[in-house]
Amino acid sequence: MDRVEPNRIQPEGSQIPRNAEDESPVLPVPPLEPTRSGEELLSITQEEERISIASNWTLVWWRFRKNKLSMASTVILLFLALVVLFPEFFATFDPEQTDARLAFIPIQSIHWLDEGRLRPWVPGVAGKRDPVTLKMLWVTDESQKIYLRFFAPGFSYKLLGLIETDRHLVGAVDPEQAELVYLLGTDRLGRDQWSRLTFATRISMTIGMISVILSVVLGLVLGGISGYFGGWADMIIQRLIELLQSLPTIPIWLALTAALPRTWSPEKVFFAITIILALRGWTTLAREVRGRFLSLREEDFVLAAELSGASQARIILKHMIPTFTSHIIATSTLAIPVMIVTETSLSFLGLGMRPPAISWGVMLQEAQNIQTLALAPWLLIPGLIVILAVLVFNLVGDGLRDAADPYSN
């Protein structure tokens, strides 16, 4: 009876979820001795109490919040997510609109102030043909000011495929001048780079995410089977993982994508590529999941659940997986940039997504030629966006991993 007593006089806060207690030696609640008096317990500071009643996810969030770099990256990531959802809203042009006479227009830099007042404008451009080389030369004409505004009307589209609208994030104040705003210049075919970039962001980011989701599902299922059941299933899955991991990735990916029929529609190619990327992506995760299952199988709380008559599915889903969900999220966040870079590289070589689909890699195809690059260096901008996206994914992933680790300070 004496041994049960302290449990009853524990502050309510210590009724924390099981897994948080398992994972977090940082919890400052001292092991309660039967001899402890009530007054001593009351001396636990409020701060400690706040920590002790926090759920595992709250603790992860508190740790993540402290990392400024990861927080900043999260903001950028959320912005990119908005672009993924509403590329038409951010675009200023129809991305397919071509006009060879408007090729290689340079970046129009946005001027925020106009005669001391906040009134953003871009200078107009005028093309002159070089009489000798017949090359088009674009000169910015600072005297022609095209004023910009937010939520400007432009081409009409359906927001999320549902709501018909013609509003765009930025655009010319005067609808007559709408066709003169090229925020990031144009490419060889006179297509507006800024608008193409928004649509490319949608495709490239979703390829990365979908293939990671596929990898996570495969990795959880196969890694779970491998770790929880062991035996011959474990043996086969482990050999398969070793086999897949010893494949030279890029050449095999090239061969796989080269094998996709040229006649396939962009949607089909899109899904084929996500599957190809996931085909190897799951192996790392499966190994990690297997390791976790192997060690969790021996834990007391699993035994306790078994003894209480929980079914296997319940033990796995309710007791085991929640203990490492945060790790899975961190690992998969770190896997997304790998997928993005691979897709970009494949498309860049002409073997991944193909025009008319627009992805970062497809856009970079325009930048393959050094002469073109010298003439129009802004064609490299999609590449800079790739670097930015990979960077923020890595920073967020690192932050999550550290936050999910209960042993970090």
Next chain:
Amino acid sequence: MLRYFLQRLLLIPVLLFLFSVMVFALVQAPPGDYLTSYIATLSSSGSSLDDAEIKALEQQFGLDQPVYIQYIRWIQSLLRGKLGLSLEYQRPNIELISERLGLTLVLALSAFVFTWIVAIPLGIYSATHRNTVLDYLTTVLNYIGVATPNFMLALILMWWAYSQFGLSITGLFSREFEQAPWSFAKFIDLLKHIWVPMIVIGIAGTARLTRIMRANLLDELNKPYMISGRARGLSEWQLIMKYPVRLAINPLASTIGWYLPELFSGSLIVATVMNLQNIGPLLLRSLINQDMYLAGSILLIYCFLAIVGTLISDILLAWLDPRIRMEKS
């Protein structure tokens, strides 16, 4: 140790066999074959082949046989050390590949050496001078280095050199040496050109390795043996180089397993961008043109290099770390 080594060696043929099936299935997978695209090109240029000629060509390359017979034939010739004939170049594949294999290896290995020479001192410096300006700078550069796809870096460097200095940094040789036989002068010319692609290919790995080295060393620097070493009057330099650095380098050996293969195949895209004469562009071309025996041979060579890379790292690790050696025996 010896037994472990032999076990691993015996596994190589098994793996290669599995890979050969996989690779053949892959190069066979695209609809049509080289001949159909060849005939299409011919007819688009106005000329055509008559049926007898097509039959003869099909027979010559065994394209009229069922797939498994084609595979067996391919394997048979592989075992005899022949890699078959390139459909496109009408030359033995082995010639085409061996011309370029050397450069592939030289490029990957030099990038590898570059990585280790830069990453380890940088990692040591970063860890021992924690939270200094240079440490922060290294960390930032590391993040960017990891995030930049290597072909992107190649493009940026090419553009920068071209627009600033009018220099073209593509290729591995000057024009006069491109077709020339090997000589000392050609070798010097190679050295003049190889460093840009070497850095481009090696930079991402360098960034990652620096981070690992820094983290490993930081773990060691707080251990009690450091204090005892200092108490015995070891100089800081001696102390760090003799104990924690050695311990921190050990885990790096395991990175060779994925890093070497990555260098071999990672150079593929850079090689296409920078016009380097290694087997990367050859593979790309053969895949696009469905030159299947050539593509198959190159893919298999990549597989072989990947297996060897992993093997080297495992053996090195077992040799360096007694704990792993004990476990295996």
